[in-house]
Amino acid sequence: MKTMMLGVVALLATVGNMAGAQVPVPVSPMPGQVLVSGTVPDESSKATLLARVRELYGAERVVDQVAIGNVVQPPNWNGYVQKLIGPNLKLITKGQLKVDGNNVSVQGEVANEAQRQQIAGDIAASLNPTYLVKNGLRVSAAEQNLLDTALARRIIEFESGQAVIRPSGTLILDEMAAALLKVKGKKVEVIGHTDNTGLRESNLSLSLARAEAVRTYLAGKAIDPAMITVSGQGPDRPVADNATAEGRARNRRIEFRVAD
Numbered sequence: 001m002k003t004m005m006l007g008v009v010a011l012l013a014t015v016g017n018m019a020g021a022q023v024p025v026p027v028s029p030m031p032g033q034v035l036v037s038g039t040v041p042d043e044s045s046k047a048t049l050l051a052r053v054r055e056l057y058g059a060e061r062v063v064d065q066v067a068i069g070n071v072v073q074p075p076n077w078n079g080y081v082q083k084l085i086g087p088n089l090k091l092i093t094k095g096q097l098k099v100d101g102n103n104v105s106v107q108g109e110v111a112n113e114a115q116r117q118q119i120a121g122d123i124a125a126s127l128n129p130t131y132l133v134k135n136g137l138r139v140s141a142a143e144q145n146l147l148d149t150a151l152a153r154r155i156i157e158f159e160s161g162q163a164v165i166r167p168s169g170t171l172i173l174d175e176m177a178a179a180l181l182k183v184k185g186k187k188v189e190v191i192g193h194t195d196n197t198g199l200r201e202s203n204l205s206l207s208l209a210r211a212e213a214v215r216t217y218l219a220g221k222a223i224d225p226a227m228i229t230v231s232g233q234g235p236d237r238p239v240a241d242n243a244t245a246e247g248r249a250r251n252r253r254i255e256f257r258v259a260d
Contacts, residue, residue, distance in 0.1 A: 027063055032237035037065030045078055052085045058238065074102055074130070083126035088119045092137065097123075107136035111148065143183045147256045150179035156214065156254045163209035165217060173214065176256065177221035183258065189229045190214050191255040195248035196235040208232025214254055229259070 027035075034057045040046050046066045054062050081099055089097060095108015106123060110116050120135035127133070140148075156169040165173070180188060192207030192214075211230035219225045240247035 027065065030236065032061060032233055034062045035065055036062060037067075039067045039069040039071050041071050041073060042068065045073070048078055049081065049085075052082050056085055056087070056089070061236070080127055080131070084123060086122070086126075088122055091115050091119060093140075095137070102131045103134070104131055105134040105136055108138075109140045109144075110137050111140055111145070113139055141258060143186060144258045146179050146182060147176070147188070147258065150175050151256060155249065155252065158210055158213075158252075161206070163206065163213040165210075165213055170217065173217050174221065177218050177223055180218065180223050180227070180256075183227075187227055187229055187259040189231060189257045189259055190218075191257060192230070192232040192234075193237060193239075193251055193253050193255065194235050195251040196238070196242045197248065200234055200236075204232050204234035206232070207234045210254065 034053060036050060036053055040049065046068065049066065050062065050064060084097060084099060084104070091110055092106070092108040093110075095106070097106045098104070104123060104127065106120060110119065116135070116137045116139060119137060120133060124131075124133045139145075151172070154172050156172050157166040158164055158169065159166060190211045192209075192211035194203040194207045196203070208230065209232070211232055215225060215228045215230050218228060235242070235251070238247075238251045239253070240250040242248050242251060
């Protein structure tokens with residue numbers, strides 16, 4: 001059996017059973033981390049899997065829980081799993097991709113129906129006809145789509161190294177306040193993110209302070225502070241490559257997430 005689980009997205013790849021497997025000491029992944037677990041027949045299969053996951057999500061986010069055990073893989077199973085671990089997985093949140101022998105299932109949330117069909121279609125197209133694919137993806141809740149549309153992938157800017165919102169950021173937050181007034185009966189998490197410049201602990205503190213600043217600003221726009229929870233993820237959940245100025249700018253962001 002082989003299983004890969006990722007923070008907001010979980011991917012599991014499984015063959016056989018775990019009887020007699022050498023299982024690593026269990027760990028609980030932090031938010032944004034990628035947990036890879038399960039059983040493979042040898043170190044080569046394990047290394048190939050982990051390398052692909054690290055390439056896609058970044059080595060610092062991957063938690064290795066893959067065991068070595070007495071399992072048998074279908075022909076070219078490693079090659080097919082490599083194809084499944086592709087960029088489309090990043091479009092899924094709160095999800096799971098499971099490969100159990102020749103059975104593949106994908107679950108989680110995506111932004112729209114087009115993505116739901118595209119991801120499942122691409123998965124099926126990457127496999128041979130002996131594989132069965134179950135599409136358990138669902139379109140994100142209407143409230144989340146409302147907030148995503150209002151933010152429209154824009155960046156709420158702050159003064160450099162501070163939790164002071166710039167005028168351009170307050171204009172965006174005015175629009176977000178109007179959208180939040182339409183979200184009834186649910187809490188919304190405001191999540192601060194940074195790039196990886198500087199110390200991680202400092203970035204975690206800064207990202208939390210910026211999320212707090214957003215909550216304070218929204219409270220002045222008739223948003224009940226009790227509706228908003230805040231967290232700071234620092235540099236742990238990048239959406240772009242920190243090696244470029246553009247990528248770092250995209251990673252310095254505020255995210256709004258409707259609570260389950």
